[in-house]
Amino acid sequence: MTTVTVLGSGVMGTAMAFPLAENGHEVRLVGTHLDREIIDSVKKSGLHPNLDLGVPEGVRAYQLEEAEAAFEGAEIALVGVNSFGVRWAGERLAELLRPGMDVLAVTKGLEATEGGDLRILPDVMRERVPEELRESVSWSAIVGPAIAGEVAVGHETCVVFTGEEAEVLDRLAGIFRTESYHVWTSTDFVGCEVCAAVKNCYAFGAGFMDGLLDREGKTENRYRRFNYGSALFAQATRELAGWMELLGGRSDTPYGLPGVGDMLVTSLGGRNVRAGRFVGSGVPFSEVREKKMKGVTLEGVAAIEVIGGALPKLTERGEVGAGDFPLMRHLHEVVAEDAPVAMPWGTFFGGESSR
Amino acid sequence: MTTVTVLGSGVMGTAMAFPLAENGHEVRLVGTHLDREIIDSVKKSGLHPNLDLGVPEGVRAYQLEEAEAAFEGAEIALVGVNSFGVRWAGERLAELLRPGMDVLAVTKGLEATEGGDLRILPDVMRERVPEELRESVSWSAIVGPAIAGEVAVGHETCVVFTGEEAEVLDRLAGIFRTESYHVWTSTDFVGCEVCAAVKNCYAFGAGFMDGLLDREGKTENRYRRFNYGSALFAQATRELAGWMELLGGRSDTPYGLPGVGDMLVTSLGGRNVRAGRFVGSGVPFSEVREKKMKGVTLEGVAAIEVIGGALPKLTERGEVGAGDFPLMRHLHEVVAEDAPVAMPWGTFFGGESSR
Numbered sequence: 177m178t179t180v181t182v183l184g185s186g187v188m189g190t191a192m193a194f195p196l197a198e199n200g201h202e203v204r205l206v207g208t209h210l211d212r213e214i215i216d217s218v219k220k221s222g223l224h225p226n227l228d229l230g231v232p233e234g235v236r237a238y239q240l241e242e243a244e245a246a247f248e249g250a251e252i253a254l255v256g257v258n259s260f261g262v263r264w265a266g267e268r269l270a271e272l273l274r275p276g277m278d279v280l281a282v283t284k285g286l287e288a289t290e291g292g293d294l295r296i297l298p299d300v301m302r303e304r305v306p307e308e309l310r311e312s313v314s315w316s317a318i319v320g321p322a323i324a325g326e327v328a329v330g331h332e333t334c335v336v337f338t339g340e341e342a343e344v345l346d347r348l349a350g351i352f353r354t355e356s357y358h359v360w361t362s363t364d365f366v367g368c369e370v371c372a373a374v375k376n377c378y379a380f381g382a383g384f385m386d387g388l389l390d391r392e393g394k395t396e397n398r399y400r401r402f403n404y405g406s407a408l409f410a411q412a413t414r415e416l417a418g419w420m421e422l423l424g425g426r427s428d429t430p431y432g433l434p435g436v437g438d439m440l441v442t443s444l445g446g447r448n449v450r451a452g453r454f455v456g457s458g459v460p461f462s463e464v465r466e467k468k469m470k471g472v473t474l475e476g477v478a479a480i481e482v483i484g485g486a487l488p489k490l491t492e493r494g495e496v497g498a499g500d501f502p503l504m505r506h507l508h509e510v511v512a513e514d515a516p517v518a519m520p521w522g523t524f525f526g527g528e529s530s531r
Numbered sequence: 532m533t534t535v536t537v538l539g540s541g542v543m544g545t546a547m548a549f550p551l552a553e554n555g556h557e558v559r560l561v562g563t564h565l566d567r568e569i570i571d572s573v574k575k576s577g578l579h580p581n582l583d584l585g586v587p588e589g590v591r592a593y594q595l596e597e598a599e600a601a602f603e604g605a606e607i608a609l610v611g612v613n614s615f616g617v618r619w620a621g622e623r624l625a626e627l628l629r630p631g632m633d634v635l636a637v638t639k640g641l642e643a644t645e646g647g648d649l650r651i652l653p654d655v656m657r658e659r660v661p662e663e664l665r666e667s668v669s670w671s672a673i674v675g676p677a678i679a680g681e682v683a684v685g686h687e688t689c690v691v692f693t694g695e696e697a698e699v700l701d702r703l704a705g706i707f708r709t710e711s712y713h714v715w716t717s718t719d720f721v722g723c724e725v726c727a728a729v730k731n732c733y734a735f736g737a738g739f740m741d742g743l744l745d746r747e748g749k750t751e752n753r754y755r756r757f758n759y760g761s762a763l764f765a766q767a768t769r770e771l772a773g774w775m776e777l778l779g780g781r782s783d784t785p786y787g788l789p790g791v792g793d794m795l796v797t798s799l800g801g802r803n804v805r806a807g808r809f810v811g812s813g814v815p816f817s818e819v820r821e822k823k824m825k826g827v828t829l830e831g832v833a834a835i836e837v838i839g840g841a842l843p844k845l846t847e848r849g850e851v852g853a854g855d856f857p858l859m860r861h862l863h864e865v866v867a868e869d870a871p872v873a874m875p876w877g878t879f880f881g882g883e884s885s886r
Contacts, residue, residue, distance in 0.1 A: 228753065321761035325754040334762035334876065358762075358876045398583065399680040402799045406676035407689035407713075410792030417786065431772065432880060436791055437765030444757045521689065521713045525787060 177201055178351050181250040183265060183272075185211045185218070185237070187227050188282045189256015191324035195357040197232030198330075204246040205231070206238045208257060208264070215239050229328050247272040252280060252348070253313075255301070259285030259373075259475050262297045266304025273305065275312035278348060280337070282318050284372040285475065288482050292489025294423060296369035314344040317365070319372040320433035321441035327357060334358045336433050338368035360433065367425020368434040374419050374504075375439035376476035377483055378412035380452040381507055382443035384517050387456020404519075405443075411503045411524045412439060418500055422490070448476030460514040477511055484508025499527060532556055533706050536605040538620060538627075540566045540573070540592070542582050543637045544611015546679035550712040552587030553685075559601040560586070561593045563612060563619070570594050584683050602627040607635060607703070608668075610656065614640030614728075614830050617652045621659025628660065630667035633703060635692070637673050639727040640830060643837050647844025649778060651724035669699045672720070674727040675788035676796035682712060689713045691788050693723035715788065722780020723789040729774050729859075730794035731831035732838055733767035735807040736862055737798035739872050742811020759874075760798075766858045766879045767794060773855055777845070803831030815869040832866055839863025854882060 178201045182189045185207040193203040207215035217223050218237035222230045231237075238246040247253070253273060257265045262283050269279065281301065286294045302315050316339030327333050337345045337352075337359055345361035353359050362368055385401035385408075416430035416439070429435060443449060451474050454464045465474075484504050490496040502523035509515035533556045537544045540562040548558040562570035572578050573592035577585045586592075593601040602608070608628060612620045617638050624634065636656065641649045657670050671694030682688050692700045692707075692714055700716035708714050717723055740756035740763075771785035771794070784790055798804065806829050809819045820829075839859050845851040857878035864870035 321758050321765070323754070323757055326756065326758045329752075329754050331754060331756050331758060332762070332874065332876065333758040334765070334879070358879075360880050397684075399678070399684050399686060401681065401686050402678055402796045403676050403681045403686060403688040406792045406796035406799075407687070407788065409795050410676070410689070410786075410788045410790075413786050413791050431765075431768050431786060433762065433765045435765075436768050437761045440764050440795070441757045441761035444761075519687065521687065524689070524713075525715050 178252060179204070179250045180252040180254055181206060181246045182254040182256050183243070183268060184208050184256035184261065185214045185224070186256055186258065187224070187324035188322070189254060190224050190227060190231060191327040192254055192256070192282070192352070193232055193235045194328045194330065195352050195354045197234060198354050199351065201351065203232070203235045204238060204250065205235055206243050206246045207240060208261060209240055212239065227325055227328055229325070243268065243272055247274070250277065252278045252351070255279060255281040255283060257283055258473065259283055259297060259478060260473070262301050263304060266301040269301070270305045270309065273309055273313055275309065278314045278316065278344060280316050280318060280348060284319070284369075284376060285479055286370065286373040286482055288486040292486040292493065294370075294483065294486055296366055296373075298365070298369065314341060315339060316345060316348060317369060317372075319368045319438060321437040323441060330356045332356050332358070334360070334433055334437070336360050336362050336368060338362045338365050338434070340365055362429065362434070364426040364429050366423060367420055367429035370419050370423050370425050371416055371430055371434040372438060373479050374416060374483060375412070375435065375442055376448060377480045377504060377507055378408070378415070378439055379442035379446070380448045380476040380480060380511075381408050381412070381503065383449040383452020383454075384408070384456035387453040387458075388517070390453065390457035407521075407524070408503065408519070409439070409443065414525065415501050415503055422496060442476075447472055448474055451477060455510055456517050458516070460516075461511050462514050480504070480507045480511045485512065499523060533607060534559070534605045535607040535609055535706075536561060536601045537609045537611050538598070538623060539563050539611035539613075539616065540569045540579070541611050541613065542579070542679035543677070544609060545579050545582055545586060546682040547609055547611070547637070547707070548587055548590045549683045549685065550707050550709045552589060553709050554706065556706065558587070558590045559593060559605065560590055561598050561601045562595060563616060564595055567594065582680055582683055584680070598623065598627055602629070605632065607633045607706070610634060610636040610638060612638055613828065614638055614652060614833060615828070617656050618659060621656040624656070625660045625664065628664055628668055630664065633669045633671065633699060635671050635673060635703060639674070639724075639731060640834055641725065641728040641837055643841040647841040647848065649725075649838065649841055651721055651728075653720070653724065669696060670694060671700060671703060672724060672727075674723045674793060676792040678796060685711045687711050687713070689715070689788055689792070691715050691717050691723060693717045693720050693789070695720055717784065717789070719781040719784050721778060722775055722784035725774050725778050725780050726771055726785055726789040727793060728834050729771060729838060730767070730790065730797055731803060732835045732859060732862055733763070733770070733794055734797035734801070735803045735831040735835060735866075736763050736767070736858065738804040738807020738809075739763070739811035742808040742813075743872070745808065745812035762879070763858065763874070764794070764798065769880065770856050770858055777851060797831075802827055803829055806832060810865055811872050813871070815871075816866050817869050835859070835862045835866045840867065854878060
């Protein structure tokens, strides 16, 4: 039996308790300062209000001020915060980790430096931890197509555990694998993390197709805009490969679970797609942010701001060609400049289509 | 102005009349012996009953016995028959083509020899044409994510014209391109055609996820099986790459419009997905074929029979490893042996997941 403490009791962190509990491991769920009501609910009735499911029997919930007790004797720290909480999580881990522990993150995103250099979030997180402690634990992450609720109800899910040490990944995979939760491993840490972040951006664009139908009053028509969405998906796949080349990921990582697999599941629904749909229907993005979806966390949009925002800097420095990543550039215009959706089709797929 | 004669007045062949008419070209629509009612309808009222749309003004319809008049002076022969009609179409072209014409096919599929060698359909079609005539015309095809009705109503569509001669492809692309119909070109004829055929097989599998929900009475539940479908999509993408290696396509062709793009649009709906859903829900495939969808043309299933059926032969000959293409092998078991859907997850993605 392994003791796993989950920091951040959002839907994904909590969903991981299900395969773990199935395998007989001890799971302790620690809420952040934003999760107070979730933890209250789990403590009281076992119900996770956002998942709308009861957590598995034996899972214990802790408020943030009880974190130290939750980490007592734990072997794995599962980081379940979202991209906005990664620095905060690193600071907590600096206090809570003990040498020999394994850290496993589900957080997805990238951070950019002033100059436009992009860094994966596990790196941002681990540099908050003092060097000696940092070196005495392992750092890994989970990527791949995994809607949290589907994991929780035991629907078949295939993911990749990624990090730098193959033996660590194999060991962790063995702890999590069940009959329905299938785990592969990859030491392409950078490639997997970049795919996980970048696909969130492209999933925002997946909302445009229905938005355009809304705008034209064709939402109920027989013919939809699947050709449009599928062409965007193909261009996004092409751009995933470009990000690997630029940031040092393995060339085949985009074509498996961390790339096309996760991009597809993220494009099939969720908040980012909903935000994209509003924009496609003609609502300027600033209005989506301030009115239509006020207060809703939009990680894909945040990723577009970071990654799309880095592109002009990288282009200016000569690291990226001006014609590269045309879809990401357009997504950034839409989000950062309130540009209306107007696909620059002629620039896609290497730009051979002239009309 | 170019004169284009379409042989086969199904939805895809007919949809091509829309961009052509928009560009001021003359389009002549020739029905096969199966299209008699369609041609009657177009002649009488201009309505294409299966598209549920009126054809563009100026498009003229011909019954098969009027084909010679329809080919008189035509510069392009657009072959709109499905994979079952490709030999028939080749025989008609042998009579109807004139030297200097360009042949452009929308047919998708592969044919297998007794020994299991797979061949692209344009090759099957063109070998029905006497050598001298065959050499005096050009042979190309259209691939990529294009639902016919969406092309017809002018929704944005991105496709690839593929063949052996770049200049021919550029010329043809220029004739078809409109503000909404975007055309790229590729001289990877084999790779594009193999992707077009193989993705139809995998799209059948895309129906399983909803079928499994049906079987368990969970169709209306909050949590669906998008993780399942996305994992299959990732494995299918991996297998597309394997087909390129085996049959000689370019390694990057699966990652653009002809591969992931077309596979996505085909997975989003249609008859093959519906058939897959029945099987996922627990209906043996023989019952789907003989009862639930009796008389419905299932090109994806036919492609599974051909391509999946060739795999044991290719394996026996040592051209394919026994562990390669596990998803295609399972699809073939389902279709040819009435096997229930039971994904061999552990064999996917190179087989590293052991449980």
